[in-house]
Structure formats: structure tokens, C-alpha cells
Amino acid sequence: MKLPDLDKIIHERARLRILACLASQTSHRCSFLELKDKLDMTSGNLSSQLSVLESSEYIAIAKGFRGKKPYTEVSLTSKGSEAFDDYLDTLDTMIAALKPRT
Amino acid sequence: MKLPDLDKIIHERARLRILACLASQTSHRCSFLELKDKLDMTSGNLSSQLSVLESSEYIAIAKGFRGKKPYTEVSLTSKGSEAFDDYLDTLDTMIAALKPRT
DNA sequence: TTTCTTTAGTTTGTAATACAAACTAGTTTG
DNA sequence: CAAACTAGTTTGTATTACAAACTAAAGAAA
Numbered sequence: 001m002k003l004p005d006l007d008k009i010i011h012e013r014a015r016l017r018i019l020a021c022l023a024s025q026t027s028h029r030c031s032f033l034e035l036k037d038k039l040d041m042t043s044g045n046l047s048s049q050l051s052v053l054e055s056s057e058y059i060a061i062a063k064g065f066r067g068k069k070p071y072t073e074v075s076l077t078s079k080g081s082e083a084f085d086d087y088l089d090t091l092d093t094m095i096a097a098l099k100p101r102t
Numbered sequence: 103m104k105l106p107d108l109d110k111i112i113h114e115r116a117r118l119r120i121l122a123c124l125a126s127q128t129s130h131r132c133s134f135l136e137l138k139d140k141l142d143m144t145s146g147n148l149s150s151q152l153s154v155l156e157s158s159e160y161i162a163i164a165k166g167f168r169g170k171k172p173y174t175e176v177s178l179t180s181k182g183s184e185a186f187d188d189y190l191d192t193l194d195t196m197i198a199a200l201k202p203r204t
Numbered sequence: 205t206t207t208c209t210t211t212a213g214t215t216t217g218t219a220a221t222a223c224a225a226a227c228t229a230g231t232t233t234g
Numbered sequence: 235c236a237a238a239c240t241a242g243t244t245t246g247t248a249t250t251a252c253a254a255a256c257t258a259a260a261g262a263a264a
Contacts, residue, residue: 013108045252070212088197095190147223172241
């Protein structure tokens with residue numbers, strides 16, 4: 001029984017929660033501020049983690065304005081969506097394997 | 103919807119896999135070398151991670167000999183078992199929340 | 205206008221930590 | 235005896251998560 005490995009990019013708590021948040025939206029989108037608020041993260045940390053996810057092409061970041069204020073929209077890419085699904089499947093498998101009791 | 107947080111000690115890939123390995127044994131025990139082999143980790147990393155888990159009292163480490171060779175046995179404590187169950191429940195909850203589609 | 209405050213983020217510095225290389229202690233083999 | 239192997243531990247390094255400090259622009263106050 002070789003235990004499967006988990007995507008390192010996704011398996012960081014902050015990033016996992018970011019992706020979870022995006023995936024839970026039917027639109028697969030969230031603004032920077034919504035994420036910050038829902039996940040209770042500092043702007044700095046959120047900004048850094050988004051950069052990591054963006055480099056992996058798991059999310060896309062679109063910058064624009066709402067009125068006169070900057071408005072950053074984060075969206076899950078299809079690549080990110082797939083990777084996240086894989087990650088969850090891996091976890092499911094692991095959890096299932098660990099619960100032999102009905 | 104506040105996303106739950108995950109136990110930091112458990113949520114490290116190496117440690118998660120160690121705990122998964124222990125939990126999957128009905129005895130909740132494994133020798134150092136079994137772990138090293140099953141998880142495909144270096145001795146150094148395994149040793150370090152076990153120390154972390156031991157400090158948190160999630161596992162207990164018993165040292166003895168098999169013949170003339172040192173034999174280290176690692177066992178999941180009840181505290182560790184509970185913490186691990188909690189962790190899995192948290193994940194389950196998260197995953198469930200994320201899959202609104204039937 | 206000029207100055208202060210707030211908003212919406214980014215950059216930079218640091219503290220934590222995962223990991224492996226090097227080491228230790230003892231055993232078996234030649 | 236020395237060399238090689240076993241079963242780990244300690245150490246140093248390289249990542250990296252995170253927050254403090256910063257930037258840039260807008261609005262409010264004086």
C-alpha cells in the first residue's frame with residue numbers, strides 16, 4: 001500500500017482554503033477583498049499566496065476598477081479546477097482507505 | 103461561511119502520511135523502518151517528523167532491540183488518534199461543502 | 205490647496221520548518 | 235583488525251509562509 005502524494009502547491013493551508021473558497025462559488029470567482037474577509041487572512045499573505053497559485057496557473061487574476069477603486073478578481077482556471085479535484089480525490093481515497101469500519 | 107482551519111501539526115504532508123500509516127494499522131503501531139519503507143522517506147526526515155509528532159503527544163516512541171539491532175516502535179496515542187479523526191472530519195466537512203452538485 | 209485618512213493591494217524581511225547530508229553508535233563480514 | 239553495513243540522530247541549508255512596512259490613488263477635512 002503505497003500512500004499517494006499530495007500536490008504541494010495545493011496542500012498549503014492558506015492556498016487550500018483559497019481554492020476551496022473559489023471552488024465553492026458557482027462562478028468560480030472571488031474578489032480579493034472577499035477572499036481576505038472570508039479566509040481572515042492579511043492582505044500581504046493573501047497577495048503572496050495568490051501569486052504562487054497564479055504562477056502554477058491554478059488561478060487567474062484580473063485587475064480592474066469598481067468605480068475609482070482597484071478591484072482584483074480571482075478566478076479558478078480549468079487547470080486549477082482539475083488539480084483541485086485531483087487533490088480532493090486523493091484525499092478521499094486516503095480517507096476511505098483509513099476507515100475500514102463501516 | 104467561515105472555512106474551518108486545519109491542525110498545523112497534522113497538516114504537513116510527511117506527518118499526515120505518517121499518521122495515516124499508523125491509523126491504517128489495526129494495532130496503530132509501526133516500526134521506524136516500516137514507516138521509512140512504506141512512506142519512502144529518508145531516515146533523517148522521518149526522524150525529525152516523528153520528533154515533532156512526539157512533542158505534540160500524537161505518537162509515542164518506544165526504543166528497544168530486536169536481537170542486537172536497535173528497533174524503534176512508533177505508536178499512535180489516543181490523543182493523536184482523536185486529533186487525526188478531527189482532522190479528517192474537518193476535511194470531510196470541507197469536501198462535502200464543496201460538492202453541491204449531486 | 206495642502207494635509208490627513210482610508211482603501212486596495214504589493215514588496216521585503218524574518219522566523220519557522222521541511223528536508224537531506226553528514227554524523228553517531230553499534231554489528232557483521234572479510 | 236579494518237571495512238562495510240544497520241538503524242537511527244543531529245546539523246545545516248534552502249524553502250517558504252507570513253506580517254510589517256511600504257506604495258499609490260481617492261476622499262475628507264481644514
